[in-house]
Amino acid sequence: MTEDLQARPGSRRPPTAVIVLAAICLVSGLGVAALYQAMKSDIEENMARAFRQALQAVLGEADEYGTVGAYAQDVADEDKVYVCRDDGRTLYAARGEAKGYQSTVEVIVSVRADSPNGALAADPVIHAMAVFESGETPGLGENIRAVEKDVSVWGALAGARPAERRPWFQDQFSGKRLSDLVVETRKDTDRIAAVTGATRTSEATTLAVRNAVGRIIERTAEVYGR
Numbered sequence: 001m002t003e004d005l006q007a008r009p010g011s012r013r014p015p016t017a018v019i020v021l022a023a024i025c026l027v028s029g030l031g032v033a034a035l036y037q038a039m040k041s042d043i044e045e046n047m048a049r050a051f052r053q054a055l056q057a058v059l060g061e062a063d064e065y066g067t068v069g070a071y072a073q074d075v076a077d078e079d080k081v082y083v084c085r086d087d088g089r090t091l092y093a094a095r096g097e098a099k100g101y102q103s104t105v106e107v108i109v110s111v112r113a114d115s116p117n118g119a120l121a122a123d124p125v126i127h128a129m130a131v132f133e134s135g136e137t138p139g140l141g142e143n144i145r146a147v148e149k150d151v152s153v154w155g156a157l158a159g160a161r162p163a164e165r166r167p168w169f170q171d172q173f174s175g176k177r178l179s180d181l182v183v184e185t186r187k188d189t190d191r192i193a194a195v196t197g198a199t200r201t202s203e204a205t206t207l208a209v210r211n212a213v214g215r216i217i218e219r220t221a222e223v224y225g226r
Contacts, residue, residue, distance in 0.1 A: 047133075051078055051095070051108070054132035057166075058110035059084040059093050068092065068216075069223035081219040083113075090116045091127055092220060096212025100204035103135035105144070107205065109173075109212035119220045120213075122178075129173045129209050134201075141201030144169045169195055169202070178213050181206050 059065060059082065068081040081094045090113035097106045110127040113120060136142045148168050165171075172192060173181070182191045183203045194202035 048077070050132045054108040054130040055082065055093060057130040058108050058128040059091055060086065065093075068219050081216055084110075085116060089113075092120060092216045094212045094215045094219070096208040096210070096215065098204040098207035098211060100134065100136050101141050101198070101200045102137065104133070105131065105136070105201065105204050105208050106133035107131050107208045107212060109209050109216075111213060111216055113220075117224055119224045119226055120217045122217065124178055124213065124217075126173050126176050126178070126209070126213070129170055129212075131167070131170060131205065134205075136198065136201045141195070141198040143195045143198060144201060144205050146195075169193075169205070173209060178210065181210055 055065065065082045065084050068083050071080055078095050081092060084091045084093070091110045092113055093108060093110040095106060095108055097104050099105075107129050109129045111120060111124040112127050113124075131144055134142065134144065136144070145167050146169070147165050176192075180191055183194050183199065183206050184191050185194050185199060187193045192202065192206055
């Protein structure tokens with residue numbers, strides 16, 4: 001064995017296992033990064049699709065939605081305030097969010113305008129709202145998305161199909177004014193009835209709705225004047 005191949009006194013060669021482990025970690029890290037980049041566009045497209053569907057749910061089947069004023073090109077679609085004029089009525093819509101029990105709850109809210117091209121009143125009437133992003137506890141907080149079934153077991157066996165219905169928690173916002181958005185734990189309230197066992201999620205969703213309406217009020221005042 002030559003001198004070049006002999007270990008120097010007092011020196012230690014890195015254990016083979018350590019080298020192998022380091023190589024595995026490096027390859028794994030690169031693999032995860034590559035996978036994320038490959039899936040990033042799909043994730044973004046899915047989120048954009050969910051936003052568009054929620055926007056349509058609160059504004060209806062109008063052929064085209066406009067924005068309240070012009071936005072810079074770098075402003076994301078989710079951060080814009082929208083307007084829909086159809087059948088003689090004007091609706092504004094915007095996204096809102098709030099921290100829930102274990103996730104951020106994101107909603108789309110539409111409100112009725114008193115007049116076209118005018119600033120929104122301080123206590124507007126909510127037309128509709130839809131939750132398009134949440135990750136609350138299944139069976140509890142996620143029941144903000146739950147739809148009550150109106151077909152019995154026997155009806156289902158007979159082939160009856162349930163009617164198209166919206167989530168009951170979300171549906172109760174329609175027709176209420178901003179000042180009515182107070183969460184209560186009893187079901188016979190004319191305010192907002194909390195989801196059973198998920199008061200915190202119910203309050204977060206209601207706050208998200210308030211935040212969305214606040215954005216609409218601020219934007220319409222900025223563009224149309226107070």
